[in-house]
Amino acid sequence: MAIDTETVKHVANLARINITDEELVPLSEELSTILKFMEQLNSVDVDGIDPLTSVTPMALNLRDDIVDDGEKPNQILMNAPNRREGFFTVPKVIE
Amino acid sequence: MGELSSLTISKAQYELKKGNITSVELTEDCLIEAKNSTELNAFCMITEELALDQAMKADQDIRKKNIRKLTGIPIGIKDIFCTKRVKTQAASRILTNFTPPYESTVTQKLWNSGAIMLGKLNMDEFAMGSSNETSIYGPCVNPWKAKNDPTALTPGGSSGGSGTAVAANLCLGATGTDTGGSIRQPAAFxxxxxxxxxxxxxxxWGIIAFASSLDQAGPMTKSVRDSAILLTEMSGFDQNDSTSAKYEVPDFESFLNQNIKGQKIGIPKEYRVDGMPKEIEALWEDGAEKLKAAGAKIIDISLPHTRYALPAYYVIAPAEASSNLARYDGVRFGERAELDKSENINEMYKKTRQNGFGKEVKRRIMIGTYALSAGFYEAYYIRAQKVRTLIQSDFSEVFNRGVDVILTPTTPTAAFKLKDDKKKNPLDMYLNDVFTVTANLAGLPAISVPAGKDETGLPLGLQLIGKPWEEGNLLNVADVLEKESQFDHRVKNWW
Structure with a gap:
């Protein structure tokens, strides 16, 4: 299946990436080529096969549900591009 | 100069312990070499002050006979490992000025073992690339050049800076990460x-995520023995990573005994791909001969789903990446795009990600987003994960039949040119990973060993793939292959 420019726009919006009009055609071509390559998978018989969910056969490690870290708002905020009074700040969300 | 920096880790351990050299001398030599290597562009940052401070402490420890495994050994760290108070940006514009307030578990273990940090190493942006050309720092350059040809070559990727820094003797060893071949392909190149x-x-934990079910950290070194030494120090269970294994970490170096008598080495016929250069095929056969001469048994095997590994990988890795990279939204860390007063939060996300991500990263995020989107999830992602199950069972069947280690080429070619026109199409670049992705999909340990050179004198690597958790035996076979190959590491200094 080919990815047309409308689909490129839709996917870019889902991925929250702005793309310019000039990028639309080249992107649709590149993505279509990659997708066509992936479609080789359609020739594999996967009837009755479970999708892989764990790379190594191993139960995930569980730990006690206790708080053992925290109380460091300054460290958490130190890399924020914009912060105020102990909070991350963003453009106004509510109209 | 460069005499000390060209030592292997195991030799430096000996010299430091004997008191023949100090860590400060060793570290200073590496720093000079690193600073004189701007043309290679392997280091994106040199942490000189920190390195010398650590080296002085190491020398004090050595005098007090308080010697740990890596006391005084200077190494380079791929820019994907978070290092406390040292900028870390995975070669991406979107993480400009990101300074982690914490240390990754792997690097912390290395410092706990006494290692010295020389600086951060160049890589492809978010580890997405096979040529180091997607880096915000510009491409890293391979110290090797073809005979009578001054053209700059790629060191491979994504851990290109690590490969170059080790090959050019700017450090004793380096860390890398490997999602589809990002340690082994640059090692081969x-x-x-x-x-x-x-x-x-x-x-x-603390390694900037690309595709979480495939990512693994590992060593890049001048010898197999050095990889065994570094791996022992990097490994181990960590409460902060629920997928890290609660297995005892053996001393991997103790497995190296030059004895591989009776080991069964599998040669998978599916890796004999169309158009494989003659010299790669010859290298592979030659490697098998050498292991045979050392007492191993060579067995022809079949891994029938091999040809589907690359397409499955290029569904799964971008899908996981699109989800992992959603965190770069201009709110908590990294750069936020300049906004007009009228622009809302959605425009903030979109502009930030438009400006912050490079072309290849955007391409992979979009492919992944598409593969996970409503209506396509089953057809692409779930199908790819089913194929992954089949690829993994191919390997288990072979191992269950008694094969100990599998031998293949690491890459389909030697290092190629930077800005190579033949690699303009993203798919042509992806084909570089054809022999390496299978080990990531199946979670298996795999190592690339320098095994020969092509007719223009460029290095070529052979890959050994082992059973899960049997890095010790894998390293032992690799050690024999390395010894028998007698690879000449000397590279002409033109930089």
């Missing part, structure tokens, strides 16, 4: 040893 451990052997 730079004539170094690169090991991707079993999935879960090294903690992923």
């Amino acid at each position: 730079t004539g170094t040893v690169g090991l991707k451990p079993t999935y879960g052997r090294c903690s992923r």
